[in-house]
Amino acid sequence: MNRRYIFILVSIAAAALLAYLFFIPKGDGTNETAKVEKKRYVKSVYASGYVDSVNKVQIKPEVSGYIDRINVKEGDRVQKGEVIATIKNDKLKEQLREISAKRGLIENRMKEDSPFLKALKDEIAIWKMNTEIEERNFERRESLFQKGIISKEDFDKAKQGLEVTEKTYAKSLEGLNDQLASLKSELESLTASEQAVVREMEKHEIKSPVDGEVLRKFAEEGDYVNSVLKDDILFSIGNPGTLETVLSVDEEFIPLIKPGEKVLITTDAYPGKVFEGKIRVIERETDRVSRTVKVKADTDYPPDIPVGITVEANIVVTDREGLFISKEAYKDGYIEVVRDGKKVRVPVEPGAEEDSYIEIKDGAPGSEETLTR
Numbered sequence: 001m002n003r004r005y006i007f008i009l010v011s012i013a014a015a016a017l018l019a020y021l022f023f024i025p026k027g028d029g030t031n032e033t034a035k036v037e038k039k040r041y042v043k044s045v046y047a048s049g050y051v052d053s054v055n056k057v058q059i060k061p062e063v064s065g066y067i068d069r070i071n072v073k074e075g076d077r078v079q080k081g082e083v084i085a086t087i088k089n090d091k092l093k094e095q096l097r098e099i100s101a102k103r104g105l106i107e108n109r110m111k112e113d114s115p116f117l118k119a120l121k122d123e124i125a126i127w128k129m130n131t132e133i134e135e136r137n138f139e140r141r142e143s144l145f146q147k148g149i150i151s152k153e154d155f156d157k158a159k160q161g162l163e164v165t166e167k168t169y170a171k172s173l174e175g176l177n178d179q180l181a182s183l184k185s186e187l188e189s190l191t192a193s194e195q196a197v198v199r200e201m202e203k204h205e206i207k208s209p210v211d212g213e214v215l216r217k218f219a220e221e222g223d224y225v226n227s228v229l230k231d232d233i234l235f236s237i238g239n240p241g242t243l244e245t246v247l248s249v250d251e252e253f254i255p256l257i258k259p260g261e262k263v264l265i266t267t268d269a270y271p272g273k274v275f276e277g278k279i280r281v282i283e284r285e286t287d288r289v290s291r292t293v294k295v296k297a298d299t300d301y302p303p304d305i306p307v308g309i310t311v312e313a314n315i316v317v318t319d320r321e322g323l324f325i326s327k328e329a330y331k332d333g334y335i336e337v338v339r340d341g342k343k344v345r346v347p348v349e350p351g352a353e354e355d356s357y358i359e360i361k362d363g364a365p366g367s368e369e370t371l372t373r
Contacts, residue, residue: 036325041352041359043318044264045256049247051267051301051309053238057210060233061225062203063087070221078208078237085206085234087225092204096197103190110183120176127169134158134165212237215307240307245277245299247313248292256317257282263297265313269306275299279315324357335360 065087072084109116141158144150215236219225226232245265249257257279265275277299286293295315329335334345351359 036323036360038321039324039357041318041320041322041324041354042316043352044314044316045249045253047247047249047295047313047315049245049311049313051299051305051307051311052244052246053212053215053240053307054242054244055210055212056215056236056238056307057212058233059084059206059209059235059237061087061206061227063200064226064228065089065204065224067219067221067223067225070217070219072214072217072235074214074217076214078212078214080208080211082208083205084208084214085219087204087206089201089204092197092201096194096201099190099194099197103187103194106183106187106190110180110187117176120172120179124169124172124176127165127172131162131165131169134162138162206234208235208237210237212239215240236307238307241303243299243301243305243307244280245297245311245313247295247297247311247315248287248290249295249315251286251291251293254282254293257295257315258317262316262319263299263313264316265297265299265311267305267309267311269309270302275301277313322351322359322361324359327353327356327358330358330360 068086068088070085072078078084108114111117138158138161141150141155145152145155215238217235218233225234245263247263259279259282261279263277263279265277266273267275277297279295280298281296283294283296297313325335330348330350333347333350335348336343337346338344348360349362351361353359
């Protein structure tokens with residue numbers, strides 16, 4: 001019998017048996033009777049799998065490096081967002097210190113009373129004063145020139161001196177604004193760099209994404225972890241109080257599986273114990289390597305059962321009562337019965353077959369005697 005597709009015929013109690021008789025020929029040509037029985041017909045699909053925590057998560061590193069500290073152990077309760085481990089980030093800390101130092105220097109320079117700005121403003125004040133002096137000097141020279149007291153050459157020199165002083169004053173103002181703009185731009189750049197380093201440092205803090213219990217710790221302090229490797233897992237976190245059964249079912253039997261179907265589960269850890277569950281989820285994608293589909297079942301397990309323990313299961317896809325006769329009494333859609341002392345062929349609709357029995361779904365005889373061929 002195929003272990004992955006199991007049929008079971010269970011006889012109903014004697015009081016529930018039907019008293020129909022069949023005749024099975026003996027070697028001497030006489031007929032031998034046999035009973036038509038009402039039996040329970042059970043068909044199940046075999047699957048193997050494991051016990052898992054509902055909504056269990058496996059935590060992987062976002063960055064590569066050496067584990068600096070682990071803050072939890074198996075069985076500890078953790079909260080969402082709690083830091084459960086850290087990866088060394090000495091270089092990032094040094095970068096952050098350097099950026100913070102530069103940022104502090106820029107911020108100090110941008111203060112109103114900073115020596116840097118004070119020197120620039122003092123220079124501007126000097127050129128402003130010089131410009132005012134040159135303006136007054138030019139006005140006097142212009143008046144004297146108009147009166148013919150000084151030559152045009154002296155007037156032009158005064159005019160040129162004023163223009164030079166005004167340009168220098170304007171450039172000093174422009175220089176102050178350029179310095180402030182440059183400091184602001186540099187501060188923004190340093191702030192962005194600082195935030196980027198902080199975000200990168202946060203990746204070195206391994207945080208729990210959910211509330212739950214640490215089911216397993218895969219690494220130790222000092223271990224090197226690689227964010228590129230698919231299977232480099234640090235922790236698994238879940239809730240052992242809400243368990244489920246995860247089964248791998250051959251893809252050819254998936255059309256038989258429906259949500260709500262009963263599952264009978266056994267495990268070597270609890271010999272002789274059968275756990276009962278119900279199908280809750282049938283995944284929509286096949287594993288192309290194993291050619292199986294994951295099926296999940298809600299199951300009542302004892303509180304001390306380990307998460308991940310291996311189980312075997314039978315998913316009950318059919319469970320009904322029916323009338324069954326010996327296969328020797330059936331041929332090509334007919335059975336023979338005795339009516340008024342004569343053999344009569346009676347058409348019947350066959351159903352399930354198993355071992356030496358066949359189900360009669362329609363056309364089962366009444367009180368007539370049945371003969372085999």
